[in-house]
Amino acid sequence: MAKFNLNVNGKNFQLDIAAQTPLLWVLRDHLKLVGTKYGCGIAQCGACTIHLDGVAMRSCSLPVEAVGDKAITTIEGLSEKGEHSIQRAWLEHDVPQCGYCQAGQIMTAAALLKDNPNPSDSDIDQAMNGNICRCGTYTRIKAAIKSAAKMEK
Amino acid sequence: MALIKTTYNRRSFLKSSAIAGGGMMLGFSWFASCKPIDDNTELLMPDEWFDFNSYLKIGDNGLITIFSPNPEFGQNVKTSMPMILAEELDVDWKNVLVEQAPYSPEQFPGAPFGQFTGGSRGIMMKWKPLRIAGASAKQMLKAAAAQTWQVAVDEITTESGVLHHEASKKSIGYGEMASLAAQMAIPEEVKLKEPKDYKIIGHSKKNVDGLAIVTGKPLFGLDYQKEGMLIAMAVHPPAFGMTLEAINNTEEIKAMPGIKDVFPIKTYKDAYKKGYFDTNAFPEIIAVVGNSTWEVLKAKKAVKAKWKSIEGSTNTIDRFGRDISVHTPAGLENTTDHNTQMETLMAKPMKVVRRDGDPEGAFKKAAKIIERTYSAPYLAHNCMEPMNFFADVKKDKAHVAGPLQGPGLIEPTLAASLDIPEENIETEMTRMGGGFGRRAYSHYMVEAALISQKVNAPIKLMYTREDDMTNGIYRPTYRAIYRAALDESNNLLALHVKAGGVPESPLFANRFPAGSVDNYLAEEFAIDSNITTGAFRAPRSNFMAGAEQSFLDEIAEETGKDPIEFRLELLKRAKENPVGKENDYDPERYAGVLELVREKSNWGQNDANLHRGVSAYFCHNSYAAHVLDLTIEKGKPVVQKVTCAIDCGIVINPDAAANMAEGGIVDGIGNAFYGEMTFKDGVPQKNNFHQYRMIRMSEAPKKIDVHFVQNEIDPTGLGEPPFPPIFAAVANAMYKASGKRQYHQPFIREEKILG
Ligand code: FES
Ligand code: FES
Numbered sequence: 007m008a009k010f011n012l013n014v015n016g017k018n019f020q021l022d023i024a025a026q027t028p029l030l031w032v033l034r035d036h037l038k039l040v041g042t043k044y045g046c047g048i049a050q051c052g053a054c055t056i057h058l059d060g061v062a063m064r065s066c067s068l069p070v071e072a073v074g075d076k077a078i079t080t081i082e083g084l085s086e087k088g089e090h091s092i093q094r095a096w097l098e099h100d101v102p103q104c105g106y107c108q109a110g111q112i113m114t115a116a117a118l119l120k121d122n123p124n125p126s127d128s129d130i131d132q133a134m135n136g137n138i139c140r141c142g143t144y145t146r147i148k149a150a151i152k153s154a155a156k157m158e159k
Numbered sequence: 160m161a162l163i164k165t166t167y168n169r170r171s172f173l174k175s176s177a178i179a180g181g182g183m184m185l186g187f188s189w190f191a192s193c194k195p196i197d198d199n200t201e202l203l204m205p206d207e208w209f210d211f212n213s214y215l216k217i218g219d220n221g222l223i224t225i226f227s228p229n230p231e232f233g234q235n236v237k238t239s240m241p242m243i244l245a246e247e248l249d250v251d252w253k254n255v256l257v258e259q260a261p262y263s264p265e266q267f268p269g270a271p272f273g274q275f276t277g278g279s280r281g282i283m284m285k286w287k288p289l290r291i292a293g294a295s296a297k298q299m300l301k302a303a304a305a306q307t308w309q310v311a312v313d314e315i316t317t318e319s320g321v322l323h324h325e326a327s328k329k330s331i332g333y334g335e336m337a338s339l340a341a342q343m344a345i346p347e348e349v350k351l352k353e354p355k356d357y358k359i360i361g362h363s364k365k366n367v368d369g370l371a372i373v374t375g376k377p378l379f380g381l382d383y384q385k386e387g388m389l390i391a392m393a394v395h396p397p398a399f400g401m402t403l404e405a406i407n408n409t410e411e412i413k414a415m416p417g418i419k420d421v422f423p424i425k426t427y428k429d430a431y432k433k434g435y436f437d438t439n440a441f442p443e444i445i446a447v448v449g450n451s452t453w454e455v456l457k458a459k460k461a462v463k464a465k466w467k468s469i470e471g472s473t474n475t476i477d478r479f480g481r482d483i484s485v486h487t488p489a490g491l492e493n494t495t496d497h498n499t500q501m502e503t504l505m506a507k508p509m510k511v512v513r514r515d516g517d518p519e520g521a522f523k524k525a526a527k528i529i530e531r532t533y534s535a536p537y538l539a540h541n542c543m544e545p546m547n548f549f550a551d552v553k554k555d556k557a558h559v560a561g562p563l564q565g566p567g568l569i570e571p572t573l574a575a576s577l578d579i580p581e582e583n584i585e586t587e588m589t590r591m592g593g594g595f596g597r598r599a600y601s602h603y604m605v606e607a608a609l610i611s612q613k614v615n616a617p618i619k620l621m622y623t624r625e626d627d628m629t630n631g632i633y634r635p636t637y638r639a640i641y642r643a644a645l646d647e648s649n650n651l652l653a654l655h656v657k658a659g660g661v662p663e664s665p666l667f668a669n670r671f672p673a674g675s676v677d678n679y680l681a682e683e684f685a686i687d688s689n690i691t692t693g694a695f696r697a698p699r700s701n702f703m704a705g706a707e708q709s710f711l712d713e714i715a716e717e718t719g720k721d722p723i724e725f726r727l728e729l730l731k732r733a734k735e736n737p738v739g740k741e742n743d744y745d746p747e748r749y750a751g752v753l754e755l756v757r758e759k760s761n762w763g764q765n766d767a768n769l770h771r772g773v774s775a776y777f778c779h780n781s782y783a784a785h786v787l788d789l790t791i792e793k794g795k796p797v798v799q800k801v802t803c804a805i806d807c808g809i810v811i812n813p814d815a816a817a818n819m820a821e822g823g824i825v826d827g828i829g830n831a832f833y834g835e836m837t838f839k840d841g842v843p844q845k846n847n848f849h850q851y852r853m854i855r856m857s858e859a860p861k862k863i864d865v866h867f868v869q870n871e872i873d874p875t876g877l878g879e880p881p882f883p884p885i886f887a888a889v890a891n892a893m894y895k896a897s898g899k900r901q902y903h904q905p906f907i908r909e910e911k912i913l914g
Contacts, residue, residue, distance in 0.1 A: 024454075026453075027451075027453045031451065031453045034452065035390070035451045035453070036451070038384060039375075040377045040381070041374070041375020041376070042375070043379075043381070043544070044545070044621075045545075045848075046848050047624055050847060050848035050849050051543075051624075053543065081374065081375030082375045084374075084375075085374075087374070088370050088373050088374045093373040096369075096373045097369050097373060100365050100366055100815065100818065101818075102233075102366060102368075102369065102372045102373070103233035103234070103818060103819065103822050104544070104591060104592050104594075105233065105368065105372035105378065105590065105592070106379060106543040106593060107543050107592075108372050108373060109372075109373075109375045112373060127861070130856070131856050132857070134855075134856040138848065138853045138855060140541055140543040140593050140595075140826075141233050141593060141822045141826070142821060142822035142823070142824070142826045142854070143818065143822060143825075144825060144855075144859035145821055145859060145860065145862065145863050146818065146821070147856065148856065
């Protein structure tokens with residue numbers, strides 16, 4: 007066990023926990039932030055995507071000890087009421103089917119737009135290829151990302 | 160307006176029920192009502208709710224709560240079912256709250272399928288009860304207003320939650336009338352609206368859980384939390400055909416940090432007569448229970464156990480009141496052996512399931528015979544949310560919550576395994592992170608409950624992705640041979656199909672093209688196996704459509720006909736002069752989707768770089784046709800566009816329906832290209848997404864256009880019908896691109912070069 011200070015969604019948390027614990031389970035089990043999802047545990051599906059200092063990361067494969075003092079943002083912290091342009095675009099396009107992958111999709115998409123406010127189709131493909139949607143909402147995700155990019159203009 | 164007797168649904172109209180009373184409104188804050196998100200003007204919560212029936216309560220301020228009866232797995236019934244009721248109730252959608260009803264066979268009768276999500280039958284089965292529930296409540300509101308105003312009930316009209324009496328110019332909201340209306344007699348019969356008068360049905364409404372999803376609210380089984388809850392995981396045998404002998408290192412595991420216990424569980428009581436959905440290869444597993452997911456995961460990986468081979472057995476299973484016998488052979492099975500077995504059986508006589516005319520004679524006098532073999536592998540469902548369940552079992556009662564498609568299918572098993580009567584079990588249905596058929600087999604729910612019973616604490620059982628993929632209820636592996644006999648002028652004289660699989664035949668005896676050919680023969684076989692299989696989005700159709708529609712494409716080409724025209728000619732024959740009486744499709748509606756897709760895709764205006772494939776199929780009472788446009792880029796197929804036409808009768812929520820059709824198309828392309836599970840000595844050869852290739856954004860079609868046939872036919876299935884035909888649309892387009900026919904799925908095993 008080891009002590010960690012984490013900054014999650016602008017709040018500080020102190021934890022005494024095994025250093026190897028993946029951030030995903032710290033968020034879900036210990037901080038009860040269950041918006042970040044488990045899909046594969048091996049960085050293959052993107053369901054667990056969070057931001058670490060604004061960069062999209064797979065929290066299932068990130069041991070808590072590797073976080074350091076970087077700021078963690080989860081889906082719950084992207085915006086409280088779904089006001090982020092990506093979330094609004096998701097609602098406008100009614101993207102989700104089952105919805106399980108969508109927190110990860112949204113976090114990846116939000117990081118993409120931050121770096122690249124005007125992504126091309128192939129930029130979107132490249133950024134989003136690590137996020138599986140078993141329900142097959144890809145065409146809506148792409149359309150929503152483009153709408154969000156427009157909103158930001 | 161159609162008059163309709165309400166007695167059909169009588170049993171569900173229990174007043175002041177636990178659900179309708181809000182009494183069990185779920186100690187789970189996110190189960191609380193969801194506001195439709197396309198609305199800004201929010202009514203405050205009412206001071207008092209009045210129960211009208213199992214589906215509905217009305218607040219004193221006019222707010223409506225509709226209980227969505229069936230579990231939601233992404234098909235959007237949680238929005239579309241309430242829309243149906245709201246239409247007949249005649250209320251403003253913005254004043255409707257939606258809650259997921261828990262499992263309640265008294266309130267939603269028709270067990271075990273009263274609250275079943277699967278078989279594309281949800282909307283079809285609830286179409287009438289939901290409209291009656293809405294119309295009955297409206298009738299009771301009218302009766303209350305008539306009594307209050309001392310006027311005749313048929314002088315009262317309604318509009319968007321307001322009752323009017325034209326002559327006296329009186330008006331009153333539903334909320335103000337709800338208290339009295341709830342005490343009115345339930346009408347014996349009600350009037351239902353004509354489709355032309357619909358204001359909600361047919362007008363797209365946003366997903367009622369949309370906001371909760373995009374803000375990461377807890378909605379899914381895996382998100383379930385309860386004070387004092389422990390985490391459980393399971394270790395199942397490493398191979399199909401094996402079972403547990405003993406745990407080798409119990410003490411070592413128990414000593415690991417955060418671990419409470421490790422023990423074997425038996426999912427079924429000895430001699431329990433299983434039901435048709437009690438499919439489960441591993442009735443004995445090892446449970447590991449501890450404080451946190453990571454600790455339990457580490458302990459689970461450290462478990463050492465001795466496994467042994469199963470013995471072959473023949474069991475009697477209760478298939479909804481009819482006993483059937485199922486043989487489970489011993490042994491460790493291999494995909495290569497399955498393929499050889501299927502090939503061998505193909506050459507032998509098999510069970511004839513349909514014969515029209517004289518097929519043998521026709522083949523004898525044929526000028527040309529075309530014969531092709533098709534195959535498809537096992538598929539894993541790979542729901543995005545792995546199997547899981549919460550359970551809190553006390554001495555004589557139980558509370559379970561989690562993702563499942565058919566609570567009525569598993570409840571009897573759960574009660575028997577726990578030895579607690581069904582009435583004492585409370586079952587909450589969480590939003591499912593996908594289902595695709597897998598969650599109709601909810602052994603994991605029983606496992607969770609048994610673990611909770613053993614440790615005497617609330618637990619949440621979670622399968623890892625590896626557990627989920629290697630303890631599957633897979634789509635079976637199939638094989639089919641199609642043969643066509645043509646005369647000198649390329650007329651189709653006869654069709655012959657032989658099909659089989661492990662462990663079931665995929666054949667539908669009376670599906671198209673049966674009925675359109677004078678001489679027709681269909682034969683089938685099945686091979687027993689200990690690898691568990693079950694429903695997977697459009698069972699059996701998901702293989703047969705690909706084989707049949709690829710074959711028809713080839714015959715059309717052979718006879719020099721346009722592939723759509725060729726199919727339409729067969730359908731014309733089936734309509735005007737059908738062969739046989741048992742044909743299970745409507746040739747006119749079938750032709751309708753082909754004609755619509757031909758028009759919408761601009762079929763015929765071909766572009767040299769665009770390779771187009773067409774395919775159509777009927778299943779789950781609905782019709783779907785696709786035109787798929789493909790280009791080859793850097794040697795790889797890229798799907799540019801899919802144009803899709805569907806006839807599923809009245810469409811409740813058009814944009815959500817399109818979303819589901821898009822999903823079916825993407826899912827089908829993904830499985831056609833990449834989907835495959837294989838077995839070696841009983842061991843599934845893939846256990847996570849680094850090995851099991853799933854379709855990703857860059858491989859999805861760039862554009863999907865979905866068109867619905869407009870009609871006033873009662874709604875039928877939609878979750879499954881668009882899926883089966885896409886396989887052949889892919890195959891036929893790939894042929895155009897490469898000159899090579901695709902017979903064996905998956906079509907892309909490695910990054911092989913095309914074109
Ligand atoms: S759960 Fe982390 S990438 Fe799949
Ligand atoms: S919406 Fe179901 S996995 Fe993406």
